[in-house]
Amino acid sequence: MAADLAATAVAHANIALVKYWGKRDAELVLPWTGSLSMTLDVFSTTTTVDLSSPADEDLVTLDDVAVTGEPRRRVVAFLDLVRERAGRTGKAVVRSRNTVPTGAGLASSSSGFAALALAASTAYGLDLDATALSRLARRGSGSASRSVFGGFALWHAGHDDASSHAEPLPSTGFAPAMVIAMVDTGHKTVSSREAMRRTVETSPLYRPWVDSAAADLEEMRAAVSRGDLEAVGEIAERNALGMHATMLAARPAVRYLSPATVAVLDAVLELRRAGVAAYATMDAGPNVKILCAPADAERVAEAVAPHGTTVVAGIGPAARLVADR
Ligand code: DP6
Numbered sequence: 336m337a338a339d340l341a342a343t344a345v346a347h348a349n350i351a352l353v354k355y356w357g358k359r360d361a362e363l364v365l366p367w368t369g370s371l372s373m374t375l376d377v378f379s380t381t382t383t384v385d386l387s388s389p390a391d392e393d394l395v396t397l398d399d400v401a402v403t404g405e406p407r408r409r410v411v412a413f414l415d416l417v418r419e420r421a422g423r424t425g426k427a428v429v430r431s432r433n434t435v436p437t438g439a440g441l442a443s444s445s446s447g448f449a450a451l452a453l454a455a456s457t458a459y460g461l462d463l464d465a466t467a468l469s470r471l472a473r474r475g476s477g478s479a480s481r482s483v484f485g486g487f488a489l490w491h492a493g494h495d496d497a498s499s500h501a502e503p504l505p506s507t508g509f510a511p512a513m514v515i516a517m518v519d520t521g522h523k524t525v526s527s528r529e530a531m532r533r534t535v536e537t538s539p540l541y542r543p544w545v546d547s548a549a550a551d552l553e554e555m556r557a558a559v560s561r562g563d564l565e566a567v568g569e570i571a572e573r574n575a576l577g578m579h580a581t582m583l584a585a586r587p588a589v590r591y592l593s594p595a596t597v598a599v600l601d602a603v604l605e606l607r608r609a610g611v612a613a614y615a616t617m618d619a620g621p622n623v624k625i626l627c628a629p630a631d632a633e634r635v636a637e638a639v640a641p642h643g644t645t646v647v648a649g650i651g652p653a654a655r656l657v658a659d660r
Contacts, residue, residue: 568614
């Protein structure tokens, strides 16, 4: 193994249409439910893992700023996992760049850990196929298991480390737009990790949501494969609102939805009344992602523009290695 190895990988954020919300095994990041997502062609993370200048400890930067505290601990724990598998001990310099606002419920951990999984496993000499890469990325952040793949990806909940991974859905040409309405890109006050733990442990609505998620997943898979935007949108919207209901019922409650979120949801309803097929989904933050036909994206973006900045996204690619920087 070359001693001066470095690898750079790019991965794109994904947005779940059927959500992952709740772990049954926090150590292995095994979820209670399967989930299904669309990888975006915006919001990417580019990460270099460089082993060429051995240091006493891992050095991690994000957009040229040193990463410290809990975010650094998660990266180092992930590198330890890769080193253990590779039988290697050398520390790494990890340089990441995000084109997605970090920690604002815009799926930065999905692109972040997918890029890190690919760059770190390559730099440390592991040769992983896509399934193994998805399993590895999952250990960093559950949603990252899906960003290994482009297009639509289904993360099978599985029952152990081997069976819990994502797979790409066959491409059918179905390519909706997703209008991201960024009503607030500030850092969230409760991390998604803490919010889902609290929800699983204390919310009386959690179990019913898990039960309904199984049906949502099967219906969503079928709706994506037949390219049925209305069905995809309806299932995505009800699944996301249900997820937020579980958090609102947690003790203490977790509420990510802000007045601006609700204003965007109203605008989406208004669009539907006007005959535009537009459907909303929200993650662990106040921002809203609106699924629609590409031909309607500009109209949707205009309708929600009074409430925040908009970005129009389409279907994005799988994680990939790029030439070292
Ligand atoms: C609401 O993947 O960030 O975006 O596994 O604890 O790192 P950890 O959680 P994370 O949670 C994502 C939750 C979600 C829904 C989803 O992407 O499926």
